Amino acid sequence: MGPGARQIENGEARMAQAAHDIIEVAPGRTQVGFVGVGIMGRSMAEHLRAAGYPLHVFTRTRAKAAPLEEAGATWHDSPAALAAACDVVITMVGYPADVEAVYFGEDGAAETGILAHLKPGAVAIDMTTSSPSIAQRIAEAARARDAWALDAPVSGGDVGAKNATLSIMVGGDRTAFDAVKPLFDLLGKSIALLGPAGAGQHTKMVNQTVIAGTIVGVAEGLAYGKAAGLDLAQVLDVIGGGAAGGFQLNVLGKRMVEGDFAPGFYVHHFIKDMGIAGAEAERMHLDLEVLTLARALFERFAAEGGREDGTQGIYRMIARD
Template identity: 60%
Template sequence: MTQDPRLPPVGFIGLGIMGQHMAGHLLDAGYPLHVYNRTASRTAALVERGATAHDTPAGFACCEVVITMVGYPSDVEQVYLGAEGLLAHAKAGTTLIDMTTSSPELAARIAALGAENGIGCLDAPVSGGDVGARDAKLAIMVGGDVADFNRAMPLFQKMGAKIAHMGPAGAGQHTKMANQIAIASTVMGTCESLAYARAAGLDAAQVLEAIGTGAAGSFQLNVLGPKMLKGDFAPGFFVHHFVKDMSIALAEAERLKLDLPGLALARKLFDRLVEQGHDQDGTQGLFRLYGAST
């Protein structure tokens, strides 16, 4: 892959089911790409295409922009705040973009620490799963300084189709929590709709076709619904990551003195799915609890 010397060097940390695609789009666009992943073997495909691999996040001091897409808030904390982390080694003027779904409070804390050293920090979680990442059609919700957002926009445009600045640091994460709260009840509703259709003796696939273009239509119904019926629980978005997201959202709701019974029920059901050993399923795996045939 030919790198464009006019483009700034970009670091990408976290090459999982979505990060691999997202980083690949930046490489395709000609950005000099530097990569790190805790499981080093996941850097191989991008290195073969021209990326440079590093052994620790500290190696990204050469990058003008560093993007992170890791798993949990504890991973974000280590990558940004650890002794070998980004804030300890990034130069003034660097822009750091965390695209992990993480804690709004942590995003605000990282941004404040970055500002003390002239480092711009954005929280920019995404929605769209592996398909959105693969097709560069992610929804990207961004919190942080507007000037930093504008500088990062060319990169966001290589990875997403809907990009919105939502407010100050932490606002991107709050927006993603709203997204996950909506999904939590919708995926339950899809499971219950299909379980009811089967119990009533209907052809559940035909039911999906009949109701999918009406008011019930959604990604959960139209895309994950057919997978549920086929017993295809391969992950586009892992159950264990969704449980993490719902846990963050419930903690924030408690802090805001907000009662969200639908979210609480969804988390309880997904917890049961994890207890049964299905934490590596995609979120459509919830259908297992409703009598999935597979």
């Protein structure tokens, strides 16, 4: 047997062993860790705790985790410490650089990251919107430890997180997906495995590209209605039941009309997502002009002070008197 064949055989044996040892998810028994409990993460973590899963938490600002701790969650001082205590580790942080830091360690110090402390058979699930290439690197590193990793970004914003109606787009191995599906079922309604590692992130880029044009269109349409002297609440009632209806119009359009620009999803995070989508499109030799225009508009809005608004805040700039 040649060295190549031995490598394949050894790899297959390692994967078979990992498949045999993969964690069985069950309330009361499976230790679930959640890294990042912000606007969406806190609600998601609470759904898991309420379903009976022992919950472990870490976030950079501990005060954000206080409601979860008061409800019985266990606090850890680092992602590494959390990973060592858990069977499933879920991350939902801000930027691709944050994903790299929590998985591979701050400043490249591997021992401070999640991957260095994953148990054999454990599953790491990154629900951050990040880059497909980082998802692939995480999956490869997890496999090297006889563990598993899925990329599972979500859509639905704060409303979807609170109501457990998120769309969850997953990339990775079927074995790991099937094992943790009971956890996904507690968080969302539309859940799909879309391909190998990175496929979840690519699907999220499709989602964000669609939203980019749609949210700007909603803001411009309502600005038109305002300039025409229409009752915008009535306008929303009418067109929201037709072909224009959808989350961006029916939920965020209503917030625009009511002057509610509080973040369900931050402008600066959306700009980050559009940047990832744009970079991936360029790599694939696609010229996505609407995405490019939407990103430029949101960058201008952020520079004018809208960085911490929800994405519906773009209406403030487009419809200004």
